[in-house]
Amino acid sequence: MKRVTKYVIGTAAMLVASAGVAGVTAYTVLQSKDNKGELSFNDAFQTNLNARTAALSPANMQPVDLTKAAESSLNSVVHIMAVQRSKVQTIQTQPDFFDFFFGDGQGRRQQVQTPERRGLGSGVIISKDGYIVTNNHVIENADDISVKLHDGREMKGRMIGTDPSTDLALIKIEGDDFPAIPVGDSDQLKVGEWVLAVGNPFNLGSTVTAGIVSAKARGLGANGVESFIQTDAAINQGNSGGALVNAAGQLVGINAMLYSPTGAYSGYGFAIPTSIMTKVVTDLKQYGTVQRALLGIAGRDMGNEVYPDEIKKEQKELGATEGVQIVEVTEGGSADGLLQKNDVIIAMEGKKIKNMAELQGTLAKYRPGDKIKLTVLRDKKEKEFTITLKNAQGNTKIVKNVDMQILGAAFREVPQDLKRQLNLGYGVEVTGVSDGRMKDSGIRKGFIILKANSKQLKTVQDLEDVMKAASQSPDQVLFMTGIYPSGKRANYAVDLSQN
Numbered sequence: 001m002k003r004v005t006k007y008v009i010g011t012a013a014m015l016v017a018s019a020g021v022a023g024v025t026a027y028t029v030l031q032s033k034d035n036k037g038e039l040s041f042n043d044a045f046q047t048n049l050n051a052r053t054a055a056l057s058p059a060n061m062q063p064v065d066l067t068k069a070a071e072s073s074l075n076s077v078v079h080i081m082a083v084q085r086s087k088v089q090t091i092q093t094q095p096d097f098f099d100f101f102f103g104d105g106q107g108r109r110q111q112v113q114t115p116e117r118r119g120l121g122s123g124v125i126i127s128k129d130g131y132i133v134t135n136n137h138v139i140e141n142a143d144d145i146s147v148k149l150h151d152g153r154e155m156k157g158r159m160i161g162t163d164p165s166t167d168l169a170l171i172k173i174e175g176d177d178f179p180a181i182p183v184g185d186s187d188q189l190k191v192g193e194w195v196l197a198v199g200n201p202f203n204l205g206s207t208v209t210a211g212i213v214s215a216k217a218r219g220l221g222a223n224g225v226e227s228f229i230q231t232d233a234a235i236n237q238g239n240s241g242g243a244l245v246n247a248a249g250q251l252v253g254i255n256a257m258l259y260s261p262t263g264a265y266s267g268y269g270f271a272i273p274t275s276i277m278t279k280v281v282t283d284l285k286q287y288g289t290v291q292r293a294l295l296g297i298a299g300r301d302m303g304n305e306v307y308p309d310e311i312k313k314e315q316k317e318l319g320a321t322e323g324v325q326i327v328e329v330t331e332g333g334s335a336d337g338l339l340q341k342n343d344v345i346i347a348m349e350g351k352k353i354k355n356m357a358e359l360q361g362t363l364a365k366y367r368p369g370d371k372i373k374l375t376v377l378r379d380k381k382e383k384e385f386t387i388t389l390k391n392a393q394g395n396t397k398i399v400k401n402v403d404m405q406i407l408g409a410a411f412r413e414v415p416q417d418l419k420r421q422l423n424l425g426y427g428v429e430v431t432g433v434s435d436g437r438m439k440d441s442g443i444r445k446g447f448i449i450l451k452a453n454s455k456q457l458k459t460v461q462d463l464e465d466v467m468k469a470a471s472q473s474p475d476q477v478l479f480m481t482g483i484y485p486s487g488k489r490a491n492y493a494v495d496l497s498q499n
Contacts, residue, residue: 038367041183041278044285045127048180064194069249070208075150076125076181076251077243079200080134080157080171082142084117122199122242123147123171124251126281128180130173133281134241135256136162139169147173150206161284161401165224165292166276166364167256169241170284181243184250186229186273189213197233197255197269199242209234211269218270219357222257225292227361228270229253235269244271253277276364283367288401289472291367293389296333299324301355302344319380320344322354326376332394332474338385339376346382347375363389369396393474400498402471404464407494408436411460414448422483426450426458441492443480451481471496 041047121138125131132147139145145157160170189195190213197209211233218228229244235258244253253271260266283290300307302315302323315325323346329335339345345353348362349372366372368391375384391399404411410432414424427448433439449457452466470478478494 038291039282039286041282044282045131046129046180047127048182064247066194066196066210066247069245069247070196070198072179072249073181073196073198073243073245073251074206074208075179077150077198077200077206078123078125078132079148079205080121080123080132080138080241081146081148082119082121082139083144083146084119084141085143086116087114088112120200120203120238121240122238122255124241124243124254125178125180126183126251128178129176130178131160131281131285132157132171132173133254133277134169134171135254136164136167136169138241139171140164145171147171150179161288163280163284163290165290166226166272166280167223168254168272168277168280168284170281181245181251182249183274183278184246184248184252186252186275189216189229189246189252189273191215194247195231195233195252196245197231197235197239197242197271198245199235199239199255201234201236201238203238214268216273217355217358217361219355219360220257220259220270225276225360225364227273227276227357227364228256229273231269231271232267233269234265235271236265237263239269273361276361279365279367287398289399291399292391293363293366293368293370294330294334294392295359295363295387296330296335296390297326297339298328298330299326299345299356299359301325314342318342318344318377320346320377322346322352323377324353324356324359334387334390338387339374340378342378343383344377345374346377349373350375368399392472393476399472402468402496402498404467406436406496406498407438407467408434409438409443411449411463413459418448418485422448422485422487424448424450424483426456427482428457428460428463437494437496441494443492443494444484446485447482447490448484449480449482453479467496 119138121134123132123134126133146154147157148154155173157171157173160172162169193213195211195213199207201207211231213229214232215230218230219226220228231244235255239255242255243251244255246252251274253273254277255271257270258265259268280290302325303321318325323344326339326341326343329339329341345359347353351362353359366389368389370389372387372389373384374387375382390396409430411428412431414427414429427450430443430445430447433443433445449463451457452463453470455466457463467478470476476497478496480492480494483489
């Protein structure tokens with residue numbers, strides 16, 4: 001099990017994410033249609049709209065009855081097993097004395113059989129036709145996904161899409177009339193409100209724990225985009241991907257991680273709010289990838305006590321105690337020409353922004369092309385700007401999911417005899433070229449790719465990872481450096497942009 005160690009004001013603690021294939025543990029109801037034909041969450045999924053009223057009446061202050069919420073949500077939470085099959089991999093050992101004097105000085109290469117790996121976690125049925133939300137780390141690198149329903153049925157799961165930036169994934173089981181959970185609005189949650197955590201901790205099967213919302217918009221530095229709901233409902237290994245449910249039986253969060261010095265529950269659990277989840281999974285279903293809007297700034301929280309004295313002094317002169325201080329504006333980004341360094345973002349669309357996590361959580365609801373009103377403090381005076389949001393490529397176009405087929409080529413790791421002949425330590429060979437971006441760039445069969453965008457390629461998976469990252473970058477270009485079997489070296493630029 002992978003553990004991530006965090007130090008907070010001198011105290012060592014652990015971020016333990018839930019058990020998945022990658023070996024980790026228990027780690028947004030949105031948007032109307034716009035003129036680009038995008039779907040809202042309720043349009044995209046066959047949701048359950050039969051939500052009940054909250055069980056607690058403020059008028060008589062009677063104790064909260066959570067039994068109905070538990071009963072309905074248990075049927076919507078599934079047990080997920082993700083399997084990564086055994087594979088043969090070629091590894092490169094570190095060079096030793098004999099390699100330097102009798103070998104090529106690059107270490108030895110040997111093939112090893114990796115063991116089969118199994119990871120366990122939870123998921124939540126959000127659609128009557130079998131769409132399930134879970135954490136990305138639960139099913140990451142899985143070759144097979146098995147889903148066990150609360151009624152004991154076991155089914156094969158099919159991957160629809162993943163978003164590592166928010167640690168969310170969407171999978172599908174075949175069938176209809178599944179018990180979909182009603183999806184609530186996490187923005188309406190109040191600190192102190194009762195919630196249930198439903199999942200499969202320690203492979204025990206369906207388990208419900210209760211607690212309250214301890215805090216909202218928590219940032220832990222664990223994901224690229226995060227605005228966690230903090231709860232003291234017990235979350236443990238295997239709870240990853242499970243449901244955080246309010247007293248009305250509505251899904252308000254996807255349980256993601258715990259914060260603990262021991263690796264087990266110690267009072268701090270964190271869930272991804274439905275305000276982020278609904279946008280992410282709707283994009284994954286419609287486009288295969290998330291249409292992420294970027295503000296185009298680098299910023300930091302106001303008033304953080306751990307900042308050095310010079311930053312504290314700088315922030316004191318800005319006249320705000322809460323919000324996000326802009327430290328850099330990205331050229332060509334959404335905010336370029338409007339916002340400035342040392343502006344303090346204090347509200348978005350009228351909603352108060354207290355910190356970077358709250359800014360990320362609010363921004364995560366929007367798509368490129370959407371216009372937002374941003375309130376900032378500049379020279380101690382409030383100013384309002386209307387900003388058109390852009391994507392990472394600096395435009396408002398739809399970003400499509402890019403796979404290896406766009407390259408129009410076949411690949412393999414360079415055989416050992418060819419490595420010895422050309423004195424190579426690594427590389428990926430092009431074994432065939434058909435119509436596609438590789439052919440358009442002039443690449444021929446036999447070309448050995450040594451580096452792509454400055455990263456050494458040892459496996460075909462390395463090439464796929466670099467290509468996917470490049471497709472989401474502003475340039476959308478794959479720069480390849482390599483060699484042909486004749487010894488001729490060559491460089492190519494492969495255009496990954498999609499019209």
